[in-house]
Amino acid sequence: MSKPETTTLRGELPGVKLAGSTGATAEVYTHGAHLASWKTADGVEQLFVSSDVVFKPPKAIRGGVPICFPQFSDFGPLGQHGFARNETWEVTARTPTSVQMTLRSTPASKEKWPHDFVCVYEVMLGAGNHLKTTMSVTNAGIEPMTFTTALHTYFRCDDALAAKVTGLKGASYLDSLDGRVRREEIGEFVAFAEEVDRIYLSTSDALAVEDVAGSRSIRITKRNLPDAVVWNPWIEKSKATGDLGDDDYKKFVCVEAAAIETPVTLPAGERWECEQVLECVKHASPVPAIDDAAPSKVEAEEAR
Numbered sequence: 001m002s003k004p005e006t007t008t009l010r011g012e013l014p015g016v017k018l019a020g021s022t023g024a025t026a027e028v029y030t031h032g033a034h035l036a037s038w039k040t041a042d043g044v045e046q047l048f049v050s051s052d053v054v055f056k057p058p059k060a061i062r063g064g065v066p067i068c069f070p071q072f073s074d075f076g077p078l079g080q081h082g083f084a085r086n087e088t089w090e091v092t093a094r095t096p097t098s099v100q101m102t103l104r105s106t107p108a109s110k111e112k113w114p115h116d117f118v119c120v121y122e123v124m125l126g127a128g129n130h131l132k133t134t135m136s137v138t139n140a141g142i143e144p145m146t147f148t149t150a151l152h153t154y155f156r157c158d159d160a161l162a163a164k165v166t167g168l169k170g171a172s173y174l175d176s177l178d179g180r181v182r183r184e185e186i187g188e189f190v191a192f193a194e195e196v197d198r199i200y201l202s203t204s205d206a207l208a209v210e211d212v213a214g215s216r217s218i219r220i221t222k223r224n225l226p227d228a229v230v231w232n233p234w235i236e237k238s239k240a241t242g243d244l245g246d247d248d249y250k251k252f253v254c255v256e257a258a259a260i261e262t263p264v265t266l267p268a269g270e271r272w273e274c275e276q277v278l279e280c281v282k283h284a285s286p287v288p289a290i291d292d293a294a295p296s297k298v299e300a301e302e303a304r
Ligand SMILES: O=P(O)(O)OC[C@H]1O[C@H](O)[C@H](O)[C@@H](O)[C@@H]1O
Pocket: 073, 080, 081, 176, 197, 198, 229, 230, 231, 254, 256
């Protein structure tokens, strides 16, 4: 079978552009198997990419959906978020509306992480305003292997300061801004009025980003990714992050479907898989307020 062709995308990097019959499109780079654009049929971009993005491998693309594998953040001895987002993946299959990319262990990867693995990531434009991604990891070695992972999705918002993340009420979280102390989410939603960096544990598989100012919701349905990181860098971290524009914190929130608290342990020869489906839902007018009687801590502070 001939190797599926790539085209030249932003930053002169190779990748694949998907196009659905409805007019929806997506761009997936071979660098990091990075999904860096998803436009719904109306031409509206649903993912955020930094205004100061740098397309220079091995640096990860700032925005879209970096794949954190085989380590999330500093949960292990590897560099931040592992190495999958910094590597060149191979296009192993494609149709007009889907692409499959594969990353295999190499002698160089085994110096960092001593395991034989095959990681397969697939992006599919679905019917309606859906986008489906699946990822599988096969342990091709003879010893068990353990990893953490996240689909680090940057959701574009018309106004992140008015956005809400729903579906997390009652979940415990580790507050990465406070020594990863464990807390409980008591709010009906997570709002953004300061820096937020939390690892919500064993959450519902149905979450949503409510872009109130944009009159739209993105529904997130995840499978086999029990945790969810919620992140907005706020003012100082945006300024301090070289490839983020100073005001970019107003333009996105990250909700990262993840397996972190309980790392995945995969026996030799076995395969693990996960899935994330995104659906954009438009609202005729701003989405109705969600039980403002029970605001989260940051909302309560904002109201003062
Ligand atoms: O700058 P990066 O390595 O891409 O990480 C960006 C962010 O990723 C996650 O959301 C972490 O929880 C944050 O602590 C981190 O700042």
